[in-house]
Amino acid sequence: MPAPLFIILNAGSGHAETELQRTTIEDLLTAAGREFELAVLEQASELAGIAKHMAARARDTGGVLVAAGGDGTINTVARAAVDSGCQFGVLPQGTFNYFGRTHQIPEDLAEAVQALLTARVEPVQVGLVNDKVFLVNASIGLYPKLLEEREIDKKQYGRSRLVALLSALKTVLGSYRHLHITVELNGKTRTLRTSTLFVGNNRLQMEQVGIAPLAERIEDGKLAALAPQVVGKFGMLALLLRGALGRLGDSPDLHAFGLTSMTVKQRGLVGRRRIKVAIDGEVTHLNAPLVFRVLEGQLLLLKPAPATEADQEPLALAS
Known part of the structure; x- marks a missing residue:
């Protein structure tokens, strides 16, 4: 049956x-x-x-x-x-x-x-950040802020992809803090200053923004990480436009790499150990450090x- x-x-x-x-x-x-x-x-x-x-x-x-x-x-x-x-x-x-x-x-x-x-x-x-599953993406920094603003705008103007795009433009041109993080990857540690760290687990999303090589890595059992350099508001607007046109991979202002496991620590977490994280469109707080990995099962x-x-x-x- x-x-x-x-x-x-x-x-x-x-x-x-x-x-x-x-x-x-x-x-x-x-x-x-x-x-x-x-x-x-x-x-x-x-x-x-x-x-x-x-x-x-x-x-x-x-x-x-x-x-x-x-x-x-x-x-x-x-x-x-x-x-x-x-x-x-x-x-x-x-x-x-x-x-x-x-x-x-x-x-x-x-x-x-x-x-x-x-x-x-x-x-x-399936991707994991600490003990939380993500099927599409997980991120810190500007992207969670963008999602929070988008939900506010959707309640006022309705749910549509146009509302989501206009809300993103408003957030990128507004005020936000940059991240100063250390990333432990493949036994090496590197320091990044970025507006957002985005970890993707969805081939279609990577293809749509124009990063086909990372889309292929997702098919091979890896996650895809994106971290734009600090470029200012109009630089971020240019990155957003490249992504909308499917040409984000052409940008020289973007760190992009594949991974199976990565530990992220945010510098300057004085007196607090929790980081705001967006997971498949929902914003939550997780304890630092953040460990991104591919789930074995x-x-x-x-x-x-x-x-x-x-x-x-x-x-x-x-x-």
Whole structure:
């Protein structure tokens, strides 16, 4: 029998049509005769607890834990799937949906549910910063500030990629502090002054900003690190523009390297040992130092089955 699905739908992922989403999922799975259990999340603070409970149910029944929401929701539910060892599915409902798009999961909810019904299991790479999972990226410095400002602007102007871009421009041209960090990598220590340290675990995101070599390293079991040099506001604006045009790799003002493990210490942490970190679009605080690494165990993701040759060939016209 097909494995039962244990689905967590985040009603706070920026969609007013939560009821429509719920009925879409229920109607399609019922019509397919698939056993499922659906939990609608009303409060973000409840997500981790519900994910842990549903993951235990999936593990005990040989089922699949499924996240319906944006990259932040997917991250939290994926952590529960990794901890329990159960299979994991995704119904992307966010703004950018980097994780879902990387793994060819449709952004349309009905299409994503249909794809889930015929999906195959494939292990995918997971990144860790200290004990926190990240599927897309983790960062310190300017990027967490950018995400916080973006959430404020989205609540006022709505969720869209245009709002996100304009919010980023506003943040880059505003005031912020530069980081002074030491990085321990491959047995060597180096000092960096940068506005932000960005560690990526998503091939699509690296390709979109124009850093194809690092995208290939992610496919080879590594993480990708980016750290712009201190270049001033207009220099940062130029870097942002290069990234939007997919040419960030051409910039001489960028440190970029691959890694499997890296320890980061922030200089000047007098009287405090916690650092603000953005993880898959959600901002939190972690104890210093920060240790970035690739998780040894992988996430058992249900990915859409590849199209068959018959599906790909156009239908012949009747004579």
